[in-house]
Amino acid sequence: GAGVSQSPSNKVTEKGKDVELRCDPISGHTALYWYRQSLGQGLEFLIYFQGNSAPDKSGLPSDRFSAERTGGSVSTLTIQRTQQEDSAVYLCASSLAAQGYGYTFGSGTRLTVV
Amino acid sequence: RKEVEQDPGPFNVPEGATVAFNCTYSNSASQSFFWYRQDCRKEPKLLMSVYSSGNEDGRFTAQLNRASQYISLLIRDSKLSDSATYLCVVNYNAGNMLTFGGGTRLMVKP
Numbered sequence: 718g719a720g721v722s723q724s725p726s727n728k729v730t731e732k733g734k735d736v737e738l739r740c741d742p743i744s745g746h747t748a749l750y751w752y753r754q755s756l757g758q759g760l761e762f763l764i765y766f767q768g769n770s771a772p773d774k775s776g777l778p779s780d781r782f783s784a785e786r787t788g789g790s791v792s793t794l795t796i797q798r799t800q801q802e803d804s805a806v807y808l809c810a811s812s813l814a815a816q817g818y819g820y821t822f823g824s825g826t827r828l829t830v831v
Numbered sequence: 832r833k834e835v836e837q838d839p840g841p842f843n844v845p846e847g848a849t850v851a852f853n854c855t856y857s858n859s860a861s862q863s864f865f866w867y868r869q870d871c872r873k874e875p876k877l878l879m880s881v882y883s884s885g886n887e888d889g890r891f892t893a894q895l896n897r898a899s900q901y902i903s904l905l906i907r908d909s910k911l912s913d914s915a916t917y918l919c920v921v922n923y924n925a926g927n928m929l930t931f932g933g934g935t936r937l938m939v940k941p
Binding site for chain 1: 865867873874875876877880918920927928929930931932933934
């Protein structure tokens, strides 16, 4: 597609439930990133996929968080047993693999855990 | 120490003013540099890349000082629509992992 597409745009869930967030990157972009941004805060790196390489999961805050990328394209971020502190905007970005290219972000999923 | 540091602001300036933001980065091996803009409740968007020789895009000028490890963004003739948070971004890893600063908030007043 023309841009990075994320769904849903908004998600309200009850504490303890699992949620899945989807990201569809720009066609041809081999690198995909997940960040989250709490209200008034900076971007917090979560996970990075590059081609067929093992993902860099160093930013995942707990084992309740996981992500996969199927076929080198669409990615799903899963949060199990959601907690109120998981409430944030989850942003996905994609880029060309080569160094020196900026990211293009999707418009994010606003997650609210009640 | 944060890898990319910015003054969070806010910078409150009148329309037409010139305003400059600085950003410092800790890793001398950093190779690519960018400024992103983030409007309230929106995603960050690439404003401009920053090149060693400095570069200009209309009212916006970006400078890089590798020796001192800082990047600057100058906005001339500020417009109300320039009100946003400006994120300093650095690539220092292999591949294309970007590290974001916390952002500097700019508010341009009539």
